[in-house]
Amino acid sequence: MRHPLYAIYGIMVLAxxxxxxxxxxxxxxxxxxxxxxxxxxDNPGAYRSHYGGYYRYIGGK
Known part of the structure; x- marks a missing residue:
């Protein structure tokens, strides 16, 4: 079993x-x-730059 001082120390650190x-x-x-x-x-999303490095997936059949 572990030493009870570890539990007391952990509770003190958490407190x-x-x-x-x-x-x-x-x-x-x-x-x-x-x-x-x-x-x-009012619009926090407008503060960020637009997705400059976004490339659309062009593929398919």
């Missing part, structure tokens, strides 16, 4: 990670754009 997620802590920097135009917010 800390859950608390950090709840508080919004992050190890990575998050770049948030504050001044997005209203048209982009």
């Amino acid at each position: 800390f990670v859950s608390f950090a997620q709840y508080q919004g802590w992050s190890l990575a920097r998050v770049n948030e754009v504050k001044n997005i135009p209203k048209t982009v917010r």
